[in-house]
Amino acid sequence: MTENLHLWVIPILPLIGAAINGLLGRRFSRQTVVAIALAASGAAFAMALWVASQFSSASAPYVTYVAPWIRAGNFHVDFSFYLDQLSLVMLLVVTGVGFLIHIYSVGYMWEEGGFYRFFAYLNLFMFFMLTLVLAKNYLLMFIGWEGVGLASYLLIGFWFTKDSAAAAGKKAFITNRIGDFGFLIALFLLIKNYGSLDYTQVFESISKLPSETAGVGLLTSIGLLLMVGAAGKSAQIPLYVWLPDAMEGPTPVSALIHAATMVTAGVYMVARSHVVFDRAPSALTVVAIIGTLTALFAATIGIAQTDIKKVLAYSTISQLGYMFMACGVAAYSAGIFHLMTHAFFKGLLFLAAGSVIHAVGGNQDMRYMGGLKKYIPWTYRTMTAGTFAIAGIPPLAGFFSKDEILWKAFSSPQGSWVYWLIGLITAFLTSFYMFRLWFMTFFGEFKGDHATSHGANDSHGHGHGAPHESPMVMVVPLAILAFLSVFGGWIGGRLEHFLSPVFSGGLAEATEVVGETASKGTEHLFMGISIGVALLGWYIAFLLYRQRPDMPARIATGLGGMYKAVVNKYYIDELYAALFIKPLIDGSTAILWHTVDQGVIDNSVNDAADSARHASDAVRHMQSGNLRSYAGWIAAGAAAVIAYMIWMGVR
Amino acid sequence: MVPLSYYLVLSGILFACGILGFLIKRNIITIFMSIELMLNGVNLSFVAFAAHWQHLSGQIFVFFVMVVAAAEAAVGLAIIIAVYRTRATLNVDQVNLLKL
Numbered sequence: 167m168t169e170n171l172h173l174w175v176i177p178i179l180p181l182i183g184a185a186i187n188g189l190l191g192r193r194f195s196r197q198t199v200v201a202i203a204l205a206a207s208g209a210a211f212a213m214a215l216w217v218a219s220q221f222s223s224a225s226a227p228y229v230t231y232v233a234p235w236i237r238a239g240n241f242h243v244d245f246s247f248y249l250d251q252l253s254l255v256m257l258l259v260v261t262g263v264g265f266l267i268h269i270y271s272v273g274y275m276w277e278e279g280g281f282y283r284f285f286a287y288l289n290l291f292m293f294f295m296l297t298l299v300l301a302k303n304y305l306l307m308f309i310g311w312e313g314v315g316l317a318s319y320l321l322i323g324f325w326f327t328k329d330s331a332a333a334a335g336k337k338a339f340i341t342n343r344i345g346d347f348g349f350l351i352a353l354f355l356l357i358k359n360y361g362s363l364d365y366t367q368v369f370e371s372i373s374k375l376p377s378e379t380a381g382v383g384l385l386t387s388i389g390l391l392l393m394v395g396a397a398g399k400s401a402q403i404p405l406y407v408w409l410p411d412a413m414e415g416p417t418p419v420s421a422l423i424h425a426a427t428m429v430t431a432g433v434y435m436v437a438r439s440h441v442v443f444d445r446a447p448s449a450l451t452v453v454a455i456i457g458t459l460t461a462l463f464a465a466t467i468g469i470a471q472t473d474i475k476k477v478l479a480y481s482t483i484s485q486l487g488y489m490f491m492a493c494g495v496a497a498y499s500a501g502i503f504h505l506m507t508h509a510f511f512k513g514l515l516f517l518a519a520g521s522v523i524h525a526v527g528g529n530q531d532m533r534y535m536g537g538l539k540k541y542i543p544w545t546y547r548t549m550t551a552g553t554f555a556i557a558g559i560p561p562l563a564g565f566f567s568k569d570e571i572l573w574k575a576f577s578s579p580q581g582s583w584v585y586w587l588i589g590l591i592t593a594f595l596t597s598f599y600m601f602r603l604w605f606m607t608f609f610g611e612f613k614g615d616h617a618t619s620h621g622a623n624d625s626h627g628h629g630h631g632a633p634h635e636s637p638m639v640m641v642v643p644l645a646i647l648a649f650l651s652v653f654g655g656w657i658g659g660r661l662e663h664f665l666s667p668v669f670s671g672g673l674a675e676a677t678e679v680v681g682e683t684a685s686k687g688t689e690h691l692f693m694g695i696s697i698g699v700a701l702l703g704w705y706i707a708f709l710l711y712r713q714r715p716d717m718p719a720r721i722a723t724g725l726g727g728m729y730k731a732v733v734n735k736y737y738i739d740e741l742y743a744a745l746f747i748k749p750l751i752d753g754s755t756a757i758l759w760h761t762v763d764q765g766v767i768d769n770s771v772n773d774a775a776d777s778a779r780h781a782s783d784a785v786r787h788m789q790s791g792n793l794r795s796y797a798g799w800i801a802a803g804a805a806a807v808i809a810y811m812i813w814m815g816v817r
Numbered sequence: 818m819v820p821l822s823y824y825l826v827l828s829g830i831l832f833a834c835g836i837l838g839f840l841i842k843r844n845i846i847t848i849f850m851s852i853e854l855m856l857n858g859v860n861l862s863f864v865a866f867a868a869h870w871q872h873l874s875g876q877i878f879v880f881f882v883m884v885v886a887a888a889e890a891a892v893g894l895a896i897i898i899a900v901y902r903t904r905a906t907l908n909v910d911q912v913n914l915l916k917l
Contacts, residue, residue, distance in 0.1 A: 794840055797836075797839055797840060
């Protein structure tokens with residue numbers, strides 16, 4: 167806290183951009199809208215870089231107090247911002263990747279309607295995400311948390327005239343509400359028991375407590391409830407269902423919100439709350455199990471999808487599962503490392519997929535792609551980097567972070583060989599479905615119909631002939647992200663060292679120690695196995711989708727029901743519909759709508775109105791307009807009053 | 818000494834006659850005269866009470882009522898003449914332009 171870093175400026179910049187574009191953008195030209203949006207997000211990035219240059223681990227954490235917010239007795243919440251190593255990493259990822267995606271969107275969205283609206287929402291998202299990352303207390307974080315949900319809703323439903331997009335937006339919003347409910351209750355528990363939501367105060371109180379080894383105590387409950395929130399935002403089992411549908415939004419949105427930044431908020435929140443989780447081993451185990459299962463589950467769905475964005479969506483869920491697996495074995499810095507590299511390569515993959523969709527004129531079905539290598543060479547090159555990175559081929563970024571997680575999953579005191587094995591299977595599946603996507607999209611013959619290929623799935627269709635490369639404004643961000651995807655993994659060890667002060671004093675430290683002391687030989691063996699499965703995934707994809715294109719169909723027929731279940735995403739959506747949605751809708755229709763609303767509320771209002779009308783009908787004849795009849799009424803009234811007074815006097 | 822109640826009963830009868838005339842009659846001048854009758858019924862009860870309680874304020878009040886009644890008569894008769902000039906009738910039921 168030696169100097170003032172003016173942290174509040176960073177979130178405010180995109181908010182100003184959003185306000186200008188959102189309120190006045192309708193009258194601006196596209197160039198003006200772009201200038202404002204890019205200036206806002208670029209300035210935030212520049213400010214973040216400046217903050218990073220001023221940052222020194224010795225004087226962290228930095229705190230910027232802005233204003234008091236809630237003062238109620240001993241409980242108070244302030245608008246104040248907090249920067250330590252963890253939020254610095256998040257800050258740079260959010261502003262950096264966010265800025266690149268802003269640039270890319272200029273090219274991608276140029277011909278769309280509602281251009282100003284798109285950039286206003288995008289800037290608004292940046293504001294809330296930065297608030298979430300930089301908040302000094304849980305309540306301010308919750309503001310950002312809800313705000314990014316709002317921005318996500320607005321952007322998924324950006325093409326709101328399309329029913330499916332509007333429905334997907336609602337699905338995302340409502341599913342997130344369930345998670346937020348858990349998060350809120352966790353906050354209430356914190357207020358009740360520690361009287362504060364400030365990170366410093368809460369963690370100071372909690373760090374004095376012993377670890378809850380047996381049973382479900384207070385900390386375990388808080389941890390589990392926080393995890394419910396994280397599962398909603400970060401699309402983990404059982405609340406992951408909204409993310410694949412969220413692909414209805416424009417592709418840059420999928421890249422920014424539903425791959426690189428917002429969905430990682432849950433991981434950030436768990437890592438931020440590590441003090442709680444360190445003292446609640448059973449909550450931590452639940453986190454690890456959910457993460458591991460989600461990773462495997464989503465990966466198996468990913469292998470049978472034919473929509474290029476859906477494959478990437480399930481891949482995102484799967485990779486988020488890895489991050490939770492890492493957090494679940496108290497290897498928070500490995501989780502944050504993967505969060506960072508994932509932001510690079512998944513952002514890249516989505517943007518490249520957007521470029522592919524752009525090239526073929528709006529079609530998203532990989533079965534009608536193929537052979538695009540020669541049409542869109544730059545997209546091909548960058549996407550190759552992304553694919554190799556996520557598949558875990560060394561020395562690209564994904565290899566280092568994923569291998570780190572797998573090693574920690576095995577070696578950490580919290581870990582187990584089961585996590586490692588499932589993680590390994592997932593790594594194989596990841597490699598397989600990514601190379602499947604790669605082969606189906608870029609190799610072989612172009613199977614799309616040049617004349618009718620536009621406007622099939624995405625509204626992003628515009629008439630043209632052969633596939634064409636995207637403009638420079640889209641290619642340059644791709645190239646930068648590709649560079650980061652290739653080399654971003656090399657800072658692994660240093661990042662872990664950099665983050666260690668944040669996670670010190672808990673289980674993470676023990677994990678570190680074990681990680682250091684375990685024999686290097688085992689670690690190298692594990693590394694070899696990881697590379698092996700990645701290559702195996704590549705080889706099988708090569709075999710099935712390059713050498714023998716008839717094979718996948720035959721295998722699918724051979725597997726029968728199992729294949730059908732995978733293609734239909736294990737019927738989870740249908741299951742939820744039958745279990746929760748249908749009873750809710752039926753109950754609401756029968757009880758709340760017909761009985762309560764129509765029966766009680768509507769009827770009482772209507773009856774009140776009816777009786778008023780009838781009563782008025784009866785007495786309306788008094789108001790005849792005949793002056794003498796009024797005089798008669800006055801005289802009768804006066805006579806009645808006098809008669810009453812006389813009667814009272816007599817009595 | 819005539820008891821107070823006699824005066825009051827007479828005053829009540831005068832007032833009731835005024836009301837009755839006001840309600841029944843259609844000619845504006847008759848209605849006007851009925852109002853005067855009601856005022857005078859009230860005046861009678863004022864002076865009766867003033868005499869009974871040996872208190873001057875009742876009598877002073879009667880002067881006020883008379884002054885107001887005289888002013889009212891001047892304005893009212895002027896209005897009646899104006900109505901007659903424009904409508905050529907003094908029947909209140911036919912003076913109904915403001916009625917819906």
